[in-house]
Amino acid sequence: MLEKIRxxxxxxxxxxxxxxxxxxxxxxxxxxxxxMVGSVARRTCIRGDLDLDxxxxxxxxxxxxxxxxKGIDLARQIAQRFSAPSREKYAEHxxxxxxxxxxxxxxxxxxxxxDASGIISAVDRTPFHTRYVSGRIDAMTDDVLLAKQxxxxxxxxxxxxxxxGFSGYLCEILVLEYGGFSGLMSAASRWKPGVTIDLExxxxxxxxxxxxxxxxxxxxxxxxxSVSLTxxxxxxxxxxxxxxxxxxAFFFPPDPSSFSRDDLAEMLGRRGxxxxxxxxxxxxxxxxxxxxxxxxxxxxxxxxxARNGFIVNRVSHAMGRDRCILFFELLTxxxxxxxxxxxxxxxxxxxxxxxIEKYIDPSAPGLLAGPFxxxxxxxxxxxxxxxxxxxxxxxxxxxxxxxxxxVRRAMEDTYEVLFGTDCWSxxxxxxxGAFIHKESPxxxxxxxxxxESIAPDGTWPEK
Amino acid sequence: MLEKIRxxxxxxxxxxxxxxxxxxxxxxxxxxxxxMVGSVARRTCIRGDLDLDxxxxxxxxxxxxxxxxKGIDLARQIAQRFSAPSREKYAEHxxxxxxxxxxxxxxxxxxxxxDASGIISAVDRTPFHTRYVSGRIDAMTDDVLLAKQxxxxxxxxxxxxxxxGFSGYLCEILVLEYGGFSGLMSAASRWKPGVTIDLExxxxxxxxxxxxxxxxxxxxxxxxxSVSLTxxxxxxxxxxxxxxxxxxAFFFPPDPSSFSRDDLAEMLGRRGxxxxxxxxxxxxxxxxxxxxxxxxxxxxxxxxxARNGFIVNRVSHAMGRDRCILFFELLTxxxxxxxxxxxxxxxxxxxxxxxIEKYIDPSAPGLLAGPFxxxxxxxxxxxxxxxxxxxxxxxxxxxxxxxxxxVRRAMEDTYEVLFGTDCWSxxxxxxxGAFIHKESPxxxxxxxxxxESIAPDGTWPEK
Numbered sequence: 010m011l012e013k014i015r016x017x018x019x020x021x022x023x024x025x026x027x028x029x030x031x032x033x034x035x036x037x038x039x040x041x042x043x044x045m046v047g048s049v050a051r052r053t054c055i056r057g058d059l060d061l062d063x064x065x066x067x068x069x070x071x072x073x074x075x076x077x078x079k080g081i082d083l084a085r086q087i088a089q090r091f092s093a094p095s096r097e098k099y100a101e102h103x104x105x106x107x108x109x110x111x112x113x114x115x116x117x118x119x120x121x122x123x124d125a126s127g128i129i130s131a132v133d134r135t136p137f138h139t140r141y142v143s144g145r146i147d148a149m150t151d152d153v154l155l156a157k158q159x160x161x162x163x164x165x166x167x168x169x170x171x172x173x174g175f176s177g178y179l180c181e182i183l184v185l186e187y188g189g190f191s192g193l194m195s196a197a198s199r200w201k202p203g204v205t206i207d208l209e210x211x212x213x214x215x216x217x218x219x220x221x222x223x224x225x226x227x228x229x230x231x232x233x234x235s236v237s238l239t240x241x242x243x244x245x246x247x248x249x250x251x252x253x254x255x256x257x258a259f260f261f262p263p264d265p266s267s268f269s270r271d272d273l274a275e276m277l278g279r280r281g282x283x284x285x286x287x288x289x290x291x292x293x294x295x296x297x298x299x300x301x302x303x304x305x306x307x308x309x310x311x312x313x314x315a316r317n318g319f320i321v322n323r324v325s326h327a328m329g330r331d332r333c334i335l336f337f338e339l340l341t342x343x344x345x346x347x348x349x350x351x352x353x354x355x356x357x358x359x360x361x362x363x364x365i366e367k368y369i370d371p372s373a374p375g376l377l378a379g380p381f382x383x384x385x386x387x388x389x390x391x392x393x394x395x396x397x398x399x400x401x402x403x404x405x406x407x408x409x410x411x412x413x414x415x416v417r418r419a420m421e422d423t424y425e426v427l428f429g430t431d432c433w434s435x436x437x438x439x440x441x442g443a444f445i446h447k448e449s450p451x452x453x454x455x456x457x458x459x460x461e462s463i464a465p466d467g468t469w470p471e472k
Numbered sequence: 473m474l475e476k477i478r479x480x481x482x483x484x485x486x487x488x489x490x491x492x493x494x495x496x497x498x499x500x501x502x503x504x505x506x507x508m509v510g511s512v513a514r515r516t517c518i519r520g521d522l523d524l525d526x527x528x529x530x531x532x533x534x535x536x537x538x539x540x541x542k543g544i545d546l547a548r549q550i551a552q553r554f555s556a557p558s559r560e561k562y563a564e565h566x567x568x569x570x571x572x573x574x575x576x577x578x579x580x581x582x583x584x585x586x587d588a589s590g591i592i593s594a595v596d597r598t599p600f601h602t603r604y605v606s607g608r609i610d611a612m613t614d615d616v617l618l619a620k621q622x623x624x625x626x627x628x629x630x631x632x633x634x635x636x637g638f639s640g641y642l643c644e645i646l647v648l649e650y651g652g653f654s655g656l657m658s659a660a661s662r663w664k665p666g667v668t669i670d671l672e673x674x675x676x677x678x679x680x681x682x683x684x685x686x687x688x689x690x691x692x693x694x695x696x697x698s699v700s701l702t703x704x705x706x707x708x709x710x711x712x713x714x715x716x717x718x719x720x721a722f723f724f725p726p727d728p729s730s731f732s733r734d735d736l737a738e739m740l741g742r743r744g745x746x747x748x749x750x751x752x753x754x755x756x757x758x759x760x761x762x763x764x765x766x767x768x769x770x771x772x773x774x775x776x777x778a779r780n781g782f783i784v785n786r787v788s789h790a791m792g793r794d795r796c797i798l799f800f801e802l803l804t805x806x807x808x809x810x811x812x813x814x815x816x817x818x819x820x821x822x823x824x825x826x827x828i829e830k831y832i833d834p835s836a837p838g839l840l841a842g843p844f845x846x847x848x849x850x851x852x853x854x855x856x857x858x859x860x861x862x863x864x865x866x867x868x869x870x871x872x873x874x875x876x877x878x879v880r881r882a883m884e885d886t887y888e889v890l891f892g893t894d895c896w897s898x899x900x901x902x903x904x905g906a907f908i909h910k911e912s913p914x915x916x917x918x919x920x921x922x923x924e925s926i927a928p929d930g931t932w933p934e935k
Contacts, residue, residue, distance in 0.1 A: 198821065201819040202819065202848060238847070238848055239846065242818040242819070243845055245819070249821055249824075249825070280809060280853075281810060282810055318783065320804075322812070340810070341783075341804055344803060345744030345746075346742065346743060347743040347785065355709055356663065356664040356665065356705070358661065358662070361709070361712075362712070362716075365915060369915065371919060378743075378909065379912075380912055381910045381915070382705050383702065384702075385665060385705060390743075445841070447842060447844045448842060449842075449843055449844045449850070452832065452843050
């Protein structure tokens with residue numbers, strides 16, 4: 010198993026060689042100190058995934074503006090020296106992403122602070138992570154590789170907003186805490202929401218996240234803050250299934266099968282549900298900004314549908330390079346004309362009088378029944394403005410709900426409402442497949458044919 | 473106004489004459505003491521509604537069984553002496569209802585206890601009510617007549633289980649408390665749920681009812697216990713409307729217009745809803761036993777519909793002599809095949825393993841999607857057993873919900889499910905009309921044409 014995921018010797022040699030050259034180049038500048046961080050530095054990188062993170066540590070006496078300007082300048086000079094194509098990117102600070110001799114390199118400026126509690130920018134913490142892990146992980150490097158590959162294969166690897174899963178650093182901390190991959194599996198299979206892990210025993214803040222892993226270099230930070238309840242429980246569930254019947258499938262699942270427009274038609278036919286999608290141009294911001302807004306917008310529109318009487322079964326969202334898409338699967342698409350409109354409590358005489366006055370004429374526009382008293386309040390039944398969910402989605406009401414700022418701007422410009430099999434497109438075929446054909450990662454593994462057994466520590470059983 | 477509701481002199485004379493004769497007959501028996509109670513005794517009866525209540529007070533030294541036997545014997549002898557046709561009826565005790573010279577008479581045995589706190593049966597309290605009110609109400613008899621007629625016209629008069637409204641005794645207490653009909657109107661228009669009235673200032677128990685009126689003869693009893701929140705607020709609402717624009721319509725509404733099968737067809741067409749009715753033979757018990765069971769059954773079946781995904785807009789129930797009927801108006805009648813089935817929390821590993829095992833085969837019967845994790849629990853999507861509400865109503869599931877005992881027995885015998893305009897029948901045309909054409913009593917009054925103005929104290933304004 011490990012043979013398949015350990016980086017190859019030539020791969021490592023090439024990467025470390027380049028790293029030394031880049032660090033030397035940073036040091037030569039005289040204004041910053043070069044340092045390799047990330048999984049390559051900690052030798053916990055997986056084969057084929059040896060991206061280099063080179064940090065440029067500036068003295069903390071500089072101003073933030075100065076750091077940003079000088080940092081990106083230095084990064085550009087270095088990329089030029091290596092004739093590497095590069096592009097500026099943004100996290101909290103701007104940084105440079107370059108492709109040097111076929112290797113993906115991030116050149117990131119940061120402040121060299123004395124200890125992790127004194128950080129100025131979030132990236133300043135990264136060198137501390139590398140130093141902390143490097144000194145302790147050596148004997149468990151293979152365990153980290155297994156843990157990361159296990160999380161990757163299960164679809165729970167990555168602390169980005171779309172995945173809401175486990176970062177590489179988090180995998181390392183968990184392996185340290187539980188003394189290896191097997192220990193992690195046993196412990197994770199028993200996780201309950203709210204479980205707290207504190208390697209250094211120095212927690213200095215309370216968290217309400219489902220998984221709480223106190224950062225060994227910062228007692229006020231939860232390393233697992235980005236892990237959603239579902240991702241945490243999927244990991245726990247996978248660990249439990251793995252302990253019960255370990256197999257290679259937990260590390261190398263087959264490629265996901267494709268999901269065609271016909272597949273969608275067949276599934277919708279069997280389910281009898283109504284599928285809508287809302288699509289619009291992807292806002293020009295990074296994924297970690299846009300994706301939370303997609304989630305918020307999806308929930309807000311689902312609320313709008315529910316408030317209008319439509320029964321929402323499932324929702325999802327996806328961000329593509331050009332287009333974003335929000336999915337809504339409904340149990341009811343067409344509702345009868347009548348809808349309830351709740352008025353004031355009867356004992357509020359002033360508002361009640363106004364409410365009655367408004368609807369006293371039996372031929373008042375849209376009035377179908379009432380006003381009548383029920384549950385302490387006055388109620389009327391009025392005609393529904395949008396009997397079909399699609400009409401509601403195409404109405405201005407959608408732009409009035411709590412969409413994220415950039416999503417609102419994009420949708421105000423223009424958006425499209427798709428229906429049924431038209432929700433399918435080649436760009437989102439995988440996402441729509443996963444949405445309609447929903448199953449937990451463990452169930453996915455368990456449904457694979459011919460799963461070969463391996464030992465629970467990830468090695469092949471001795472025969 | 474009062475001229476129309478005060479009993480006529482001959483009417484009173486005839487009734488009091490008969491009362492004296494009946495009391496004499498009881499006294500002659502030597503085993504009990506006769507007493508006239510009720511609204512006739514208190515001179516708060518309304519024209520045309522002069523039913524006589526003659527109580528037969530036995531010494532409390534007798535046993536309950538003895539009272540019941542001797543009481544009904546004596547009543548039968550008296551009815552025979554007056555050649556009056558009679559029928560035995562049951563409240564807490566058996567009593568005799570007779571028609572003497574065209575007057576409806578109840579002959580009720582009870583214990584003559586020393587004070588109201590020492591009562592043995594609920595009817596023993598009635599003589600105390602009569603004694604309490606008789607001594608105090610004289611100057612406000614007309615106010616009571618107005619209050620009762622106002623409640624009657626508004627459809628909130630009667631403490632029976634179907635009405636859940638205001639009893640005659642309650643109207644009397646309210647008039648005493650507020651010093652007349654005008655005072656009652658002002659106070660009631662400001663009622664909020666939980667308002668407490670305690671004429672004697674001797675409340676000795678807490679109540680959670682919407683309207684709390686401590687019985688002047690029993691500090692532990694709420695005279696308004698049977699008043700529902702809706703009836704209380706309808707009374708309050710009517711009072712408020714009356715103060716704003718007093719009119720005869722608050723006392724004499726026109727006869728309710730009839731509601732035909734065509735009317736129902738037209739209303740359902742406009743509303744676009746689906747109407748179902750469940751009917752069965754009326755259980756052989758009194759209204760106060762059966763009606764609460766109808767209410768309970770209606771709510772339980774509405775819950776069943778909602779749990780199965782159908783959106784219930786309104787429900788109602790009615791008890792006829794031969795048949796009972798439960799109405800269900802739905803926004804959705806047909807649902808898609810898919811339904812959610814929630815499994816155990818993921819962190820309960822044992823149950824989770826069993827749940828996954830049950831549904832791991834993708835061709836498991838009825839499985840449409842999943843198992844997947846959402847909100848901390850495992851979920852599967854299965855095919856729905858009853859896609860149409862009517863099929864659910866006709867299934868055995870209906871007999872498994874919390875129906876009242878007698879309703880269950882009747883429905884287990886046989887019941888019918890009606891759909892759409894077939895829910896209409898001549899026997900329940902008024903009930904179905906009120907159900908579909910729902911409006912509060914005040915709105916009903918306000919919508920009457922040509923309402924003539926009168927003074928707020930119920931008299932015609934001087935011209």
